[in-house]
Amino acid sequence: MAGDAPGRLARREAIAAAAGSVAAVGALAAGIASLAPRTRRAGRKTVRFWHLLSGLWLEPLNRAVARFNESQGRYEVDALQLTTGEGDSKLLLSVAGGDPPDMMLVWSQITSAWAASNIIQPLDSFMTTGEMARFRTNAYPVVARSGWHHGQLYGITMGFDLFVVYYRPDLFRKAGIDPDRFPATLEEMDRLGDRINEFGSGGDLTRAGFLPQTLQYFIPLFGGNLYDAATGRLTLNTPENVRALTFMVESRVRLGVETLRRRGNPVSTSTVEGRREALESVTKFQAGLPGDDGASWPFISGLYGMTIDGEWRVEQLRRYAPQLEYRTIPVPPAAGGKRLASFSMVNYLVMPKGARHPDGAWEFLKFWTGLDHPEVAAEMYPWQGWMPVLRASESAPVYQSWLNTVPQYRTFLEVAKSDNIMTTPPVPYQTFLMDRLSDIDQLAMRGTLTPEQALRKLEDDVAHELARRKSLGLPE
């Protein structure tokens, strides 16, 4: 028996050991408690707000939070920055653990999935009839349409991305093109890109006049969509979507063929191998480009003559390349396509289920987005260079003054008023769908599948997923 062994500890040593353990646990608990959010000002409720903003956007957010905290005496917003990789999972765990934040700004196009799983709560119940009416009539069409699930509003847009053409007049002039006469169709723009392309002495592509990438940017330009809101069904493999993907592939094949010809390795586009080789050379050019952040964005260094990109680049260019001459213009429609069309990535403010201070979170949401005082929010939008939620913010004098300093931004506001904006389909498996879309995009861009085969594969993948969900009783 161990208790009978010689040299056992005396009672007081045992007590000391136990006390030591208690002290260690106590110290740990005290440490954890010190990490808990504290109300900074007496009598105010702490509203915990999580976000993924960093770098360029962190300081404007902190200014907005400070301004809200100054503007009233009931709530104190405590903003916590999370990293992009951990944000979603941290929110899920916090809801499961019963200690979620009061509000979160999410980037993932995931509100439908979270709404279906009861992770977030509807926001329309916080809105007065007047607020809802204003939201429906004054918000940009894409904002008013986004964030809904089964007739309830689960996410309110705060910053939505639209995509237009950025182009470099200096490179146009260098290629003998008049920058004031931009092409009227996507096909003409594509051909124009050929004249802006540049190749090194060994034949390597050193500048792409125009390089189509990301299928969802092109689908709306051809009049297509991924989802039919009227029927609530996905529209993945439609003639418009096939045309969009075909356009992208053919443009890249042409660029690849020219690159290989200049390298002294001509290929034939009539063979599958030749097309693959051509596409590979373009993919390789793309993979070798520097990152998109800060001053390294390839457009700044002239690696692209024209590119389709989002509104946040305006602020990026103002900061990192203030002398660069550039213009923006809505992407011209494809022949037979739609004008002022774009894909939109929407950032949402969501309220997790179990939020302790939903009233305070709602007040902050209204303040920051401008739902209650658009003219106040209009002062804050330029800080981050984001699209406002309401048109009333756009027309505020302070916002107009800012627009005069960055006239390129007006293009985005012009597109924002359009009804031809496509968003991520609001289905409960939207993340899976967008992952698969990205997969078939790659398959087509590498010549592994033809556009028709690729979109058929997308349909098949989704059909498998739906069968799987059905067998598990998950919402379809």
Add this chain to the structure above:
Amino acid sequence: MKNRWIGYAFISPWLLGFLIFTAYPFVASIYFSFTRYDIVSAPHWVGLANYRALVFDDPLFLKSLIVTFKFALLSVPLGLAAAVGLALLLNNNVRGIAAYRTLFFLPSIAPTVANAMVFLWLLNPTIGLVNGILKLARRDGPDWLGDTHWALWSLVLMSLWGVGGSMVICLAGLKDIPAHLYEAAVIDGAGPLHRLRHVTLPMLSPVIFFNLVMGVIGAFQYFTEAYVMTQGGPEDSTLFYALYLFRRAWSYLDMGYASAMAWVLFLIVMAGTGMLFRTQRRWVHYGG
């Protein structure tokens, strides 16, 4: 008796941690694998539906399994060969050997994500060092991480960067081989290759076996580099099982399904390890 309780009191932080953060999730995941569970709502019993769906309705399950098997088949033998080879080289008594050992061991303790970022640059097709060197030899290097034929190989080769841990274990194993065995072999006229084949490798076989088992387990759990560097692409050519499992759990909110995937992986790893243990009688020598 009192000593026992005092002992338990001292190890209680670890015991509690193990029970709460390892044992409970381990057991709970068996139950979750038979449920529909999205982390937030209460689990709903679905019987074998998750397992059935894995086999019949999920092409990516098989695809990710194949990718992982391929990776294990390539990376584990190569890693073992590299670890044994380096250990043999670093077992020589040359000037500065301690510095060499440190140099070769260092990469294995560098953070995985930091390694991944360095390799992203090294393998960049245009400005990367690897293709830069190939260019000097008038070779056009591939798009290492963007080409379906090369992406998996790139990760396999990159995994060799971290063989320092296995190398150190092999080195310790080499130090443990009695010198008299080599002396006897030399007296019998054995050359260096014969000594390696008939003395070193058999005497090192328990260490090689240990590294083999750990390597197989590690290969089946391979995640971070693929998550950071390729996100499963291009064309799902690096969609590792653990990466797909992670997506199912956290991106697609299918924790029940992901638990079923985890248990399938567990059974595969257990079966693989069991098979290795069965083969060890034939080639592992514990005679040292």
